[in-house]
Each structure stands twice: as structure tokens, then as C-alpha cells.
Amino acid sequence: MTETPTLSPDAEGIARAAGLLCDGGLVAFPTETVYGLGxxxxxxxxxxxxxxxxxxxxxxxxxxxxxxxxxVERIALLDDRARAVAERFWPGPLTLVLPLRPDAGISPLVTAGLNSVAVRVPVHPVAQALLRDFGGPLAAPSANPSGRVSPTRAAHVLEGLAGRIAAVVDGGACAVGVESTILGLVDTPVLLRPGGVPVEALEALLGPIASGGDAAKPSSPGQLLSHYAPEAPVRLNVTAPEAGMLFVGFGPGAGQGAGGLSLSPLGDLVEAAAALFHLLRQADALAAGRVIGFAPVPETGLGRAINDRLRRAAAPRG
Incomplete structure (x- = not known):
């Protein structure tokens, strides 16, 4: 991808953006909070x-x-609390973390392998038009390089992501300018991130809301070292299959396991990332008491994220 075009927020631009998304491309678009990378x-x-x-x-x-x-109800399970909050604050700058429907069809990369999903209904007319024209769910973090300031204008998106994404729809400046509030409703209500909806407004509807998560029972990822773990034990940086091991390869040099398992036979990190959670489940089902051994994955680009998840899968369990 060489150039990232800027699309107008009219019917023609929205239709083009939806087409790019249907082809598996990435499109940045405005919401009332910040620009999202869809x-x-x-x-x-x-x-x-x-x-x-x-x-x-x-x-x-x-x-x-x-x-x-x-x-939302086609991919998440809403109880009376969640429905009351949704009817009061959606569309708007509020994200709810809810139980994931088993038949939701959402990529496990979106949920990081958890049984919950973060969902939002934006009020921005351009976001609404794009979602309806696309006709499906859009995963969309802020449209900026990780660790950088979130973008509130199309120009901000291009400063960080030009050449990396298919297009940006220019809907002008975002009205709110800070990310959405994230409220966990999988169990006891918990404020996971302050944002565009004040917690006081949520508490007026739900009563007192705790802040943060519980490390013993995390409501957001990354709070436990041993996470995303299959039942079978996992070893990393295995250079060749060993006796009594279910081996998962990466790249042509490492080959594949006896069951033909490989994160990517070509050594493609995008392919490996896309396969990761599916393959962890597949390997666990096939292990039958054996250790799962993973070939080394480069600690570059998406390889850092892949290795982070594999280290968590291999961590000692308490």
C-alpha cells in the first residue's frame, strides 16, 4: 500500500470506504470521540x-x-442493567464490555481470546453511515500509532498512518475529543476507563461503580501473567519437533508439526497473528496430554504481540 486517499463523507465516499472494508482493508473514520481505525x-x-x-x-x-x-444484541448478551444503560446512553461515547455470544462470529483477535466483547454505538453521522453501508461489525481502536496521541482530525490520522491503511474518511474535527468511557458489565459494574460519559451519570442509573479490575478475576486483559492458556503445557522457541510433543511450526525452515500445524508456513507475521487464537485452541484439542511446542517467532512487528500471547500461554499456572 503506497498512498492513503482521503475520502469525502458523502454517499460516494462512504460507499468506497465500505467497499475497501469488505475487501479486508483498513479505513479510518470519525466518531464523536476520536477517529477510529476500522x-x-x-x-x-x-x-x-x-x-x-x-x-x-x-x-x-x-x-x-x-x-x-x-x-449489538447479535454479538453480545445484555441483561437488564446493560439494556438500561444502552437505552440511556447510546448512541454516544460509551463502550460496554459484555458477555460474548457463542455464535457471534467475531474474530478472537478482537476479544483477545476472552469470552467478553467491548461494544459501542457511535452517534457521529459519518460513523453511522459507514456502519450501515458496510453492514457488519467494525473493530476500531483509535487511528494512530500505538502510544501516540489519539487523532481528532483526518490530518492527524495521516500524520501517523499514511501508507499503512486503505483510506481515511474526512468528517471534520471530533466533537468530544477524548475516548469513550468503558464500563464492564460482565459481572459487577466496573469502570475500566473514564471518558466521554461521566461516571456520575452512570452511577445515577446503576448505583456505585468500582474503578479498575480485579487481578484475581480480571475484567480486562493483561492483568494475569498466565492468560490465554490452553489446558496442555506450552513450550516456546522449540527449533525442531521432539518425541511426545505436538509441534507448531513457523516459517519454511521450521517446517510443520506432525498434524500439519504451523502459525505460518511462509513466515508471514500477519498470517501468524490471524491464526494464533484459532491455532491455540486446535493444538490444545489435539495435544492429548502432550506438550505443545512452538517454533521461534521473530520479536519484531506483530511478532512482539504474538510472542507476548505465547509467553502468557506458557506461563506457570498457580
Whole structure:
């Protein structure tokens, strides 16, 4: 990808953006909070490209953007609390973390392998038009390189991501300018991130809300070292298959395991990232008491995120 075009927020520009998303491309678009970097939340490769474009060092869960509550209910489970909050604050700058429907069809890269999903219904008319024209869920973190200031104008997006994404839809400056509030409702209500909806407004509806997560029972990822772990023990940086091991290769030099398992036979980090969570589950189902051995993955680009998840899968369990 060489040049990132800027698309107008009219019907023609929205249709072009939706077409790029349907083809697995990444499109930045405005919301009322900041510009989001959108990709098809059902497409493993598209989601992997989001992490690659941002240089995001970990596979943290991504927020899924949807046009309305009915669309949210197709991928998440809402109880009475969640429905009351949604009806009061959506569309708007609020993200809810909810139980994931088993048949949601969302890439496990979006949820970081968890059984919950972060969802939001934006109010911005351009975001709404794009979501309805695309006709599916969009995973969309902020459209900036990881660790950089979030973008509130199309020019900000291009400063950091020009040449890395398919297009940006220019909808002008974002009205709110800070990220959405994130409220966890998988269990007890918990404020995971302050943002565009004040916690006081949420507490007026729900009562007292705790801040942060519980390390013993995390409601967001990255709070436990041993996480994303299969039942079978995992060893890393295995250079060749060993007796009594289910081997998972990477790249042509490492070959494949006896079951033909490989994160990427070509050594493609995007392909490996897209396959990671599916392959962890597949290997665990096939291990039958054996150790799962993973070939080395380069500690560069998306390889850092892949290795982070593999280290968590291999960590000692308490």
C-alpha cells in the first residue's frame, strides 16, 4: 500500500470506504470521540492488520462499533442493567464490555481470546453511515500509532498512518475529543476507563461503580501473567519437533508439526497473528496430554504481540 486517499463523507465516499472494508482493508473514520481505525471484526486478517498498522505491541481487546442496539444484541448478551444503560446512553461515547455470544462470529483477535466483547454505538453521522453501508461489525481502536496521541482530525490520522491503511474518511474535527468511557458489565459494574460519559451519570442509573479490575478475576486483559492458556503445557522457541510433543511450526525452515500445524508456513507475521487464537485452541484439542511446542517467532512487528500471547500461554499456572 503506497498512498492513503482521503475520502469525502458523502454517499460516494462512504460507499468506497465500505467497499475497501469488505475487501479486508483498513479505513479510518470519525466518531464523536476520536477517529477510529476500522476493520471487519469477523475477518482475522483484517484485525491482524489493525495491530500491524498501529504497531500495537499486545493483542489487547478492540472495541466493536455497531449501528444500533439490535446489531449489538447479535454479538453480545445484555441483561437488564446493560439494556438500561444502552437505552440511556447510546448512541454516544460509551463502550460496554459484555458477555460474548457463542455464535457471534467475531474474530478472537478482537476479544483477545476472552469470552467478553467491548461494544459501542457511535452517534457521529459519518460513523453511522459507514456502519450501515458496510453492514457488519467494525473493530476500531483509535487511528494512530500505538502510544501516540489519539487523532481528532483526518490530518492527524495521516500524520501517523499514511501508507499503512486503505483510506481515511474526512468528517471534520471530533466533537468530544477524548475516548469513550468503558464500563464492564460482565459481572459487577466496573469502570475500566473514564471518558466521554461521566461516571456520575452512570452511577445515577446503576448505583456505585468500582474503578479498575480485579487481578484475581480480571475484567480486562493483561492483568494475569498466565492468560490465554490452553489446558496442555506450552513450550516456546522449540527449533525442531521432539518425541511426545505436538509441534507448531513457523516459517519454511521450521517446517510443520506432525498434524500439519504451523502459525505460518511462509513466515508471514500477519498470517501468524490471524491464526494464533484459532491455532491455540486446535493444538490444545489435539495435544492429548502432550506438550505443545512452538517454533521461534521473530520479536519484531506483530511478532512482539504474538510472542507476548505465547509467553502468557506458557506461563506457570498457580
Amino acid at each position: 476493520g471487519d471484526a469477523r475477518d482475522d486478517r483484517a484485525v491482524a492488520r489493525i495491530f500491524e498498522a498501529k504497531g500495537r505491541p499486545h493483542f489487547n481487546p478492540l472495541i466493536v462499533h455497531l449501528p444500533d442496539l439490535a446489531a
